[in-house]
Amino acid sequence: xxxxxxxxxxxxxxxxxxxxxxxxxxxxxxxxxxxxxxxxxxxxxxxxxxxxxxxxxxxxxxxxxxxxxxxxxxxxxxxxxxxxxxxxxxxxxxxxxxxxxxxxxxxxxxxxxxxxxxxxxxxxxxxxxxxxxxxxxxxxxxxxxxxxxxxxxxxxxxxxxxxxxxxxxxxxxxxxxxxxxxxxxxxxxxxxxxxxxxxxxxxxxxxxxxxxxxxxxxxxxxxxxxxxxxxxxxxxxxxxxxxxxxxxxxxxxxxxxxxxxxxxxxxxxxxxxxxxxxxxxxxxxxxxxxxxxxxxxxxxxxxxxxxxxxxxxxxxxxxxxxxxxxxxxx
Amino acid sequence: xxxxxxxxxxxxxxxxxxxxxxxxxxxxxxxxxxxxxxxxxxxxxxxxxxxxxxxxxxxxxxxxxxxxxxxxxxxxxxxxxxxxxxxxxxxxxxxxxxxxxxxxxxxxxxxxxxxxxxxxxxxxxxxxxxxxxxxxxxxxxxxxxxxxxxxxxxxxxxxxxxxxxxxxxxxxxxxxxxxxxxxxxxxxxxxxxxxxxxxxxxxxxxxxxxxxxxxxxxxxxxxxxxxxxxxxxxxxxxxxxxxxxxxxxxxxxxxxxxxxxxxxxxxxxxxxxxxxxxxxxxxxxxxxxxxxxxxxxxxxxxxxxxxxxxxxxxxxxxxxxxxxxxxxxxxxxxxxxxxxxxxxxxxxxxxxxxxxxxxxxxxxxxxxxxxxxxxxxxxxxxxxxxxxxxxxxxxxxxxxxxxxxx
Numbered sequence: 001x002x003x004x005x006x007x008x009x010x011x012x013x014x015x016x017x018x019x020x021x022x023x024x025x026x027x028x029x030x031x032x033x034x035x036x037x038x039x040x041x042x043x044x045x046x047x048x049x050x051x052x053x054x055x056x057x058x059x060x061x062x063x064x065x066x067x068x069x070x071x072x073x074x075x076x077x078x079x080x081x082x083x084x085x086x087x088x089x090x091x092x093x094x095x096x097x098x099x100x101x102x103x104x105x106x107x108x109x110x111x112x113x114x115x116x117x118x119x120x121x122x123x124x125x126x127x128x129x130x131x132x133x134x135x136x137x138x139x140x141x142x143x144x145x146x147x148x149x150x151x152x153x154x155x156x157x158x159x160x161x162x163x164x165x166x167x168x169x170x171x172x173x174x175x176x177x178x179x180x181x182x183x184x185x186x187x188x189x190x191x192x193x194x195x196x197x198x199x200x201x202x203x204x205x206x207x208x209x210x211x212x213x214x215x216x217x218x219x220x221x222x223x224x225x226x227x228x229x230x231x232x233x234x235x236x237x238x239x240x241x242x243x244x245x246x247x248x249x250x251x252x253x254x255x256x257x258x259x260x261x262x263x264x265x266x267x268x269x270x271x272x273x274x275x276x277x278x279x280x281x282x283x284x285x286x287x288x289x290x291x292x293x294x295x296x297x298x299x300x301x302x303x304x305x306x307x308x309x310x311x312x313x314x315x316x317x318x319x320x321x322x323x324x325x326x327x328x329x330x
Numbered sequence: 331x332x333x334x335x336x337x338x339x340x341x342x343x344x345x346x347x348x349x350x351x352x353x354x355x356x357x358x359x360x361x362x363x364x365x366x367x368x369x370x371x372x373x374x375x376x377x378x379x380x381x382x383x384x385x386x387x388x389x390x391x392x393x394x395x396x397x398x399x400x401x402x403x404x405x406x407x408x409x410x411x412x413x414x415x416x417x418x419x420x421x422x423x424x425x426x427x428x429x430x431x432x433x434x435x436x437x438x439x440x441x442x443x444x445x446x447x448x449x450x451x452x453x454x455x456x457x458x459x460x461x462x463x464x465x466x467x468x469x470x471x472x473x474x475x476x477x478x479x480x481x482x483x484x485x486x487x488x489x490x491x492x493x494x495x496x497x498x499x500x501x502x503x504x505x506x507x508x509x510x511x512x513x514x515x516x517x518x519x520x521x522x523x524x525x526x527x528x529x530x531x532x533x534x535x536x537x538x539x540x541x542x543x544x545x546x547x548x549x550x551x552x553x554x555x556x557x558x559x560x561x562x563x564x565x566x567x568x569x570x571x572x573x574x575x576x577x578x579x580x581x582x583x584x585x586x587x588x589x590x591x592x593x594x595x596x597x598x599x600x601x602x603x604x605x606x607x608x609x610x611x612x613x614x615x616x617x618x619x620x621x622x623x624x625x626x627x628x629x630x631x632x633x634x635x636x637x638x639x640x641x642x643x644x645x646x647x648x649x650x651x652x653x654x655x656x657x658x659x660x661x662x663x664x665x666x667x668x669x670x671x672x673x674x675x676x677x678x679x680x681x682x683x684x685x686x687x688x689x690x691x692x693x694x695x696x697x698x699x700x701x702x703x704x705x706x707x708x709x710x711x712x713x714x715x716x717x718x719x720x721x722x723x724x725x726x727x728x729x730x731x732x733x734x735x736x
Contacts (some may be wrong), residue, residue, distance in 0.1 A: 228451040235405055235446075236466040236517070237439030240431055250456055326501045327455055 001322070004330040005315060012311035019307040021066060023300045028062045037294035038097065056097050069094060069300070093304070094297030096290075103301045107283065113184040114282030117205065117274060118267035120198055124206025126260065129213020130253075136214065137221035137252075138244060149218070152211035161273045164204045168277050171200060184280055201278040205271065209263065216259060220252040227251065254324055258317050265313030269306030352423070353380035354557050355404070355525055359417035362399050362408065362581075369630045370414075373399040374581045377417070378660075381574075383524065386551065386558040388572030388589065390565065390604060392626045396581035397561045401527045403427075404559075405444055406434040422524065440470040443518035447530040449510035453502040459486070459513045460498035467520045485516035489546060508539035515546060522554055529561045544570055565608055569593055577601050580627050580637035583660055587669035597663045597671040597678040600638045606690040620690060636674065644681060648674040 027034060035053040036044070053059040071077065072092035079086040079095045086095050086102055093103040136148040155163070171177045178200040185193035224230060225248045233247040234240075270284025279285070283302055290298035322328040362374040374396040381387045389397040402408060404419055406426060419426040421442060426434070446452040454462060463485055464478035473481070479498065486494035489512040502510055511531060518526060528547065532540035544567060551558055560571050568575055568589060575592045577585040577600065585598040596602055603622035624641040627633050639645050639653035652674045660672040664679065675681060 228446060228448060229454040231407060232446060232452045232514075232517075233454070234407060235438055235444045237435045237437070237469045238465070239435060247454055251454070325456060326458075327503050 001319075001330045005319070008315045008318070012315065015311055016304060016307050017070075020069070020300060020304050023303045024062060024066050024069070024296075027294075027296050027299070032294075034058055034097075034294045034296060093301035096298050097295045098293045099295070103297045106298070107286065107301055107305065110281055110283055110286050112186055113280050114268060114270055114275070114284065116184070116187065116194065116198055117201055117271060117280060117282060118264060120195075120202035121205030121209065121267060121271075121274075122260070122264050124202055125209035125213055128206060129210035130217050130256070132210065132214035133217030133219075134221050134244070134249060134252075136218045137225060140222055145218075148214060152214050155208060156211045160204075160208050161277065163208065164201075164273060164277045167200060167204050184282075198280070201274050201280060205267075205274055213256065213259075217252060217256050220255050221248060224248045224252040254321065257320055257324065261313045261317035261320070262310065265309040266306075268309045270302060351382055353382045354422055355379075355381040355559075356418070356420040357400070357404070358419075360400060360403060360419060361414075361416045362396070362403055363414040364408075364412060365414065366630075371629045372581055372632060373629055374403070377578075377581075377583055379574075379576055379583065379586065381525070381557045381559065383557050384551065384555045385573045386560060386571050388568035388575045389559060389561045389578060390563055390568055390575060391578035392563065392622075394626045394629065395578040396629075397578050398529050399581075400578075401444075401529060401559055401561055404525075404527065405438050405442055406431070407438075407444075436470070439466055439518070439523075440521045441523055442525045442527065443521065443523035445511070445514050445518050445526065445528040445531045448534045449507065449514045450502060450534070452514060453510060455502060458499045458501055459505065460500075463498075463513065463517045463520055466517045470521045481520060482516075485520050486513065489513070489516040489519075489550075490542075491516075507535050508542060511535060511539075511543055512546065515543070515550070519550060519554065519556075523556060525557045525559070526551075527559045527561070530563070531560070532564070532567060533562070540567070547571065563604075565593065565604060577604070580632050581629055582637065582672065583670075584638065584672040585670065586660065587665075591665065591669050595665055595669070595679060596682060597665065597669065597675075598638075598673045599642045599644050599675070599678075602682060602686045602690075603641075606686065610691075636672070644675060647681065648676075 033049070033053075035049055035056060035058050038052050038056070039049050050059070057065060068077070072088060072090070072094060074090060075092075076090035077088050077092045077094075079088060086100070088095060088102050088104065091104060093107070095101065096103055096106060099106065132148050132152070136145040139145045172180055179196040184197050187194045225244075227248070229251075230243060230248050233243045238247075268283075270282055270287055272284040272288050274280065275282045275285040276288060283305065286298060287302035289295075290302065318330065322330045357377055357379050360374055360377040361372075364371040364373060377396070377400050379387065389401070391397050399408075403415060404421065404426065406429060408415070410431075415427050417427065421437060424437075426437065429437075453459070457465075460479055460482040463482035464475065467473070467481045467485075468475070468478045471478075483494045483498050486498060491497055491509060491512055497505075497509075502513070505513060511534075515531075526547075531547070532543050535543060547558065547560075548571065550556070558571070560567065562568060572589045575585075575587065575589050576583050577592075577598065579600050585592060585596065585601050592601070593605070596605060600622070603620075606620040607622060609619055622641055623643075627637055627640070633640050633654075635652070635654045635656050636642070636645075636658055642653065645653040656674075658672045658674050660670050663669060663671045663673075664677075671678070
């Protein structure tokens, strides 16, 4: 098991290096000059552009810049910008072009909002999705099963951003049913304010994701309810509740865990639509803004962060798998 | 009954009650139908049989003949929302059809237990063997987890798992096929069931293990005085285990009688077909098997008349197209009241001896002919069920080298 995790970590690091190299390549070999974003459109002379490039270090060879960047992540770095010096300890993800801030600290400040959003949303969609999926599977073919499946398809068919936008417009702006969002208040500052700022975003995220989980867990549950060992459990004289929850669900939940691990990692990497619509200052919104301003260090950092979450989630899912299923040995 | 005395105690008193005791299981006119999108599947139609404590009934037939469906009905394992059941199933005098799921729970795994065909898929892969046996025990006994675990160890020991104490925490995938089926048997016997339904208990096992499992079942039957229904398509298993045999075809009983009687004097062409499909291990490799031609009928739309008539080689011997138009009753033939058959043939015994037997077991013809002469002189005493365990299928007896078969 230990050796397995070590191997997976090594291959995960290779993935991260590849991902960050690809981000650099896209940035520098793309159609527009990154320095142009910081050069006022009307008064941008070639001299000025060159000065900006020089100041940001963009005129150096790309490989050298990438090497410095990697070095910063491992060993830390100090940035000199004119008179100001910005300290950046390892893991140093660079200094933002636009904001002139240490990116690691900046993202760290943004992360709690994304984490809160992910935890709340995941709690809702997991609970809702599994409950709906399991009850639909138990009532397969009946009206309530069909109602669950078809309503989940309908919700899924509407683009998420439209649904979230409409919810925001009506439920917050127009009718004020939900408290205004966008003022992320840390959990430590009191749970009420924390919940208040996130509530509708959680519900929308939970609702939309839960439709997939309902369908997926329904399918998985139908399969396991047809297994011979569920018949054995029933033949033992166990209650229907115990047969469903302890025997069928236990097996049905394994594939759901896999999907959940990856979905949760994606949520942690930032939910661009949700954060944008409900103006939650999280990783997703940060990435979106950084793309607009061609702020390479921030873009690159969010990409690496997202990739890290996915790599780690993959390893965790496999470890959890081996804990849940005694037949799997890592 | 505590752990220690169930291991040592003599068979319960009911064993001595003799043949007059009321049957423990009575199945009367059982009909099971599954409405589906394509129509109604007539899985079981008008099935009747009874079974006493300590006795074994073998149910044989092809896949889809209704043998498993009828047995699962006894356990109430069919989803009531998807199943139409009528008729009567009485277990220990108590009507089972129409019981609610909650009422069935005390019966299931308690008075009636079941062993399934494939022990690998029938055991939950995520729970240890011991947990699964303990769970079955706790479902019917108010005991602590530790006591249930001790019971599980005892049961595993009882069914011959070596070092049961160490193996009790193993998972099913760590057991061999035969050990898994032993564990299933241990689970099903943990509550001393009065009726054990074994649904093809040896089909998934290799031959040497099969014999061990059958021996184990017989031994446990003696100790627990259970009634056993053994569902199989292996006539060798039936010959070894069963006191009585019920042959099913297309959801109906087509022949029913004491094992020895039925296997030596089958009166229904479908039974002949089953007998002729058994491979003879001593036959030369060139000799062909004699399978039953055609496929089992669709239960959505069963054939008219006798359901077997489309595949029956002897239907021309019945005058007036009767096989195609009229369903024969399951009634005693010429061989006494204990042997029931569902067939229009007037003289099945003669056809079997002159046409069927020479083809499937030529060396037995003489023997059976002599025997049948004896038997017909006193038709009220066909082969006695008590001796059933001494006989075998004709195919098994055929290779007997010491010249008894003459």
